[in-house]
Amino acid sequence: MVWVKNLKWVIILESKQQLARSGALTVLTDIFDKGAYSNIALNHYLKNHSLSQQDKALLTELVYGSLSRKITLEWYLAHYIEDRNRLETWVYYLLMLSLYQILYLDKIPEHAIVNDAVTIAKKRHQGAAKLVNAVLRQFLRQEIPDVKAIKRKNKRYSVEYSLPVWLVKKIIDEFGEDRAVAIFKSLLIRSKASIRVVNPAELEKVKRMTGSEKSVLSPVGLVKAAGHFSDSDLFKEGKITIQDESSQLVAPTLELQEDDSVLDACSAPGGKAVHLASYLKSGRLTALDLYDHKLKLIEDNARRLGVSDKIKTQKLDARKVHEQFAPDTFDKILVDAPCSGIGLIRRKPDIKYNKAGQDLLSLQKIQLEILDSVCQTIKKGGIITYSTCTIFKEENQMVLKQFLDGHPNFEQVKLHHKQEDIVVDGCLVITPEQYLTDGFFISQIKRIS
Structure with a gap:
């Protein structure tokens, strides 16, 4: 009887895993065929389907794992499929996510992976099941191709x-x-869970409550290998917010005074805006974005963290700031510029498949236009922090140099950090392998005349 009970447990477990695999296939199809953003597509699916925490974890692993290893998996599949264009796309994606499990997930039995893939295929198209079964079993029988x-x-x-x-x-x-x-x-190492503690005095308390470790980069940051902080009471009560360690370094560079007038020129979703607002008392922050739904994200963030009274949102292209605001309006300005986002690949792996090298110079043009506009509204002696979540000089050091070459009334402000390996020519330059954070660039300029 014990053996029978254990067998039933295995069957139930595999059935639940099948739900996660089927869900992963749906999400991957949305990403690859409809151009959906991975995080949005995944969150939408999880929100609209009742799954256990274990199933959610597996589904998330399958989506991000298959997405992260897409080129590798395609190379393996090319040894077994002569023409992928003859397959329906969902069949190819089912093979891809099945191969991901076989190659990279040690705890899942291979027979369970194959059986569930065949069952999922049968539900969609009986004929596809035979092909799925044949390809996967051939892969298991033969020696794995050597990259x-x-x-x-x-x-x-x-x-x-x-x-x-x-x-x-x-x-x-x-x-x-x-x-x-x-x-x-x-970039293939899974992202840490990273939070910013809103009240620095509560850092040790929150560290104990969450079982986290202190960030080596941010004095108000905590990290864990994994965690769902957004489900916690601390998050709902506005005592913590989810923010990468490197991103947490931006706001402190502005050295805000309580009464400063501040502009966040490219603000959504508002993580840096609410950090900036936390330094203000009588001062106010103007947060800009092009889209209403993104302005709402800023407002929601501000409301949860209790700084709504310090932030005013406004729909505006950052390249038009000088047309809407008078000279000498702001004491401090943050330009967290639109960029290629290459530094975010670990968390958003679809980025690497949706960019091309020629994008960098077109982005550089936009970045310089934003700086040229906002600099006309900064007070004499005021400072502008320019940051990006990319690692390439075209969007970082070259933008800073071109701006300074064209604006002799500004000078660079040298930034410092206790981790000296991220300080390069007075800028903070963080690449993903150094501290397993997002890749990030932070620099600063000051109006001197």
């Missing part, structure tokens, strides 16, 4: 670390091969 056998170096790195060839070449050119490979490897 190291790829002769062209950039192609090998591309397949091994699931990065487009252009991005492999770009990172190697900018950082050298050894550091580039360290960056490649780090």
